[in-house]
Amino acid sequence: MSDFDDLQAGSVMSRVAALDLQQVEQLIGYERNHAHRAEVLEVLSQRRRQLHDVSESAPAALS
Numbered sequence: 001m002s003d004f005d006d007l008q009a010g011s012v013m014s015r016v017a018a019l020d021l022q023q024v025e026q027l028i029g030y031e032r033n034h035a036h037r038a039e040v041l042e043v044l045s046q047r048r049r050q051l052h053d054v055s056e057s058a059p060a061a062l063s
Contacts, residue, residue, distance in 0.1 A: 004027065005035060012043045012044065013043050017047070021048065024044055025048065028041065028045070031044065
């Protein structure tokens with residue numbers, strides 16, 4: 001996401017909706033090390049929680 005530094009918190013959610021957990025974690029690390037925008041970190045943390053909830057509720061694959 002080349003323009004991530006310029007995004008407002010409201011725009012972040014729609015942009016990160018298609019990202020997987022690893023990509024969201026990378027953005028959280030990036031944001032913490034650079035702009036440290038509280039609102040953006042909250043949006044990213046919410047997305048991370050959504051991804052965790054989905055992965056925990058998914059049935060285990062049958063072998």
